[in-house]
Amino acid sequence: MIDSTVIEVRSGNGGHGMVSFIREALLPRGGPGGGDGGHGGDIVLVADSSINTLTKFHWQPHFIAKNGSNGQGHHKNGANGETVEVSVPIGTEVWVWEDSKDKELMGELIHEGDQIIVAQGGRGGRGNAHFVSATHQEPLLAEAGEDGEVRRIRLNLKLLADIGLIGMPNAGKSSILTAISAARPKIADYPFTTIEPVLGVVDYSHKSFVVVDIPGLIKGAHQGVGLGDEFLKHIQRTRVLVHVVDGSEDNIIERIISINNEISRFDAELAKKPQILVINKFDLDEVSVLESEIIESVKSAKGLHSTIVFVSAATYAGMNELKYAMSDYLEQRGQQK
Ligand SMILES: Nc1nc2c(ncn2[C@@H]2O[C@H](COP(=O)(O)OP(=O)(O)OP(=O)(O)O)[C@@H](O)[C@H]2O)c(=O)[nH]1
Ligand SMILES: [Mg+2]
Structure with a gap:
């Protein structure tokens, strides 16, 4: 039985905000229309009573969530990266793993369905439509998406018994x-x-x-x-x-x-x-x-x-x-x- 294992999790980057302007025949100066970037996907651990050991992580120790898409013109926001849910046995402790040792306890999953976000997806950047002000009607400014997180975590299973x-x-x-x-x-x-x-x-x-x-x-x-x-x-x-x-x-x-x-x-x-x-x-x-x-x-x-x-x-x-x-x-x- 494998009851302790280190895995690497990588959440998605946020998509970038878009700089774009609406230019149409009937609306030649339609204003900024750059959409927001989508949020990067999170990696979430979920306690699942149908799993009893950490063995599967031995074979699959890497989890990567998708990036958010970039914003587009015409106020079109980028799609969010999907959350990746990783099932773990009930009784799993989650440790931040650095320099080959436990650094900090992130939490424990004790009840069916308990969840811990182990890597938060990056926030999507805002498109230029957000940056209009009285003096800047046509801003050339948009935000970059935030980077996601990469971390190694140690899963430590402690059985639950009376x-x-x-x-x-x-x-x-x-x-x-x-x-x-x-x-x-x-x-x-x-x-x-x-x-x-x-x-x-x-x-x-x-x-x-x-x-x-x-x-x-x-x-x-x-x-x-x-x-x-x-x-x-x-x-x-x-x-x-x-x-x-x-x-x-x-x-x-x-x-x-x-x-x-x-x-x-x-x-x-x-x-x-x-x-x-x-x-x-x-x-x-x-x-x-x-x-x-x-x-x-x-x-x-x-x-x-x-x-x-x-x-x-x-x-x-x-x-x-x-x-x-x-x-x-x-x-x-x-x-x-
Ligand atoms: N006569 C007798 N033998 C017993 C009794 N209980 C266990 N045994 C014997 O003692 C031996 C060890 O039993 P286990 O149940 O495997 O002991 P354990 O404490 O689980 O041992 P480990 O798993 O090695 O720690 C076996 O040969 C059993 O058949 C008992 O009540 N009477
Ligand atoms: Mg025994």
Whole structure:
């Protein structure tokens, strides 16, 4: 999935205003009749829910709008250059890209149909008919059209989901998404099975919410260890995090803290999102015997999670409790769909 790409946009130049005079048999000094130049076409990005990735921009990174036509005689104005609309996925951030880095955020396209003008067409020049004055009845003056804009912009897609699944590789995040939604991410017994984010819709009690599964994190992810932290941007817009832990591993508390460190290094705000702690693989005896011990150690670890849910993505045990907790947390955070 391509979720960041640089494109070049070029709006149209404005057409020039015309200098011309109306000279007709019955109207030998008909006055100035130079029409205005048309406006250059804009380049506009439009949020479109039917597009999910930025892949198409890889193949087509240039967008050019037409120039406005020049004004003509007899007060005829030049045609405007057409606006070029470029569809982008919902959740796209738009950055001005200069010297190979982000310079300034132009805006974000969050809702279907949201628009951002990324290159404004040049204004058409006015024809000489505009420049008549008491002393200049036959002005030889007309304006040139304004130049359009050329700029490079970086599109950065951040998925929109209500809940983000985080945790170490192999913890069972994708297995849990499979258990609670119709999504079918790849699941396997090796780390970094998931290599790009996957969205799933969870239905619970006449409501639904979107959950995003991202590649596993490990200590040092913020420095690029493992698949790094570049996927964390896809959980920045979630409201609740579900932190999945493989209950059969040792040092559970250290693992949780280590993941939390990685996310706070990436973005301190991310670490402040409410988390539901999920202990997975409860079907394994070695996990179920440790239930009360795990609860105690989480409780006694300062600043850790308030809600712990034990689940098995293998037997689906605990999945209703998990869905309930997700829905409840979202409700506490308001605006549930
Ligand atoms: N016994 C048992 N195995 C599980 C359970 N959940 C997941 N697994 C197994 O654990 C392994 C990893 O599962 P995934 O769902 O791919 O884990 P992940 O967290 O998405 O892993 P990455 O994508 O690599 O980060 C697979 O072999 C699963 O079959 C469970 O509840 N019980
Ligand atoms: Mg996975």
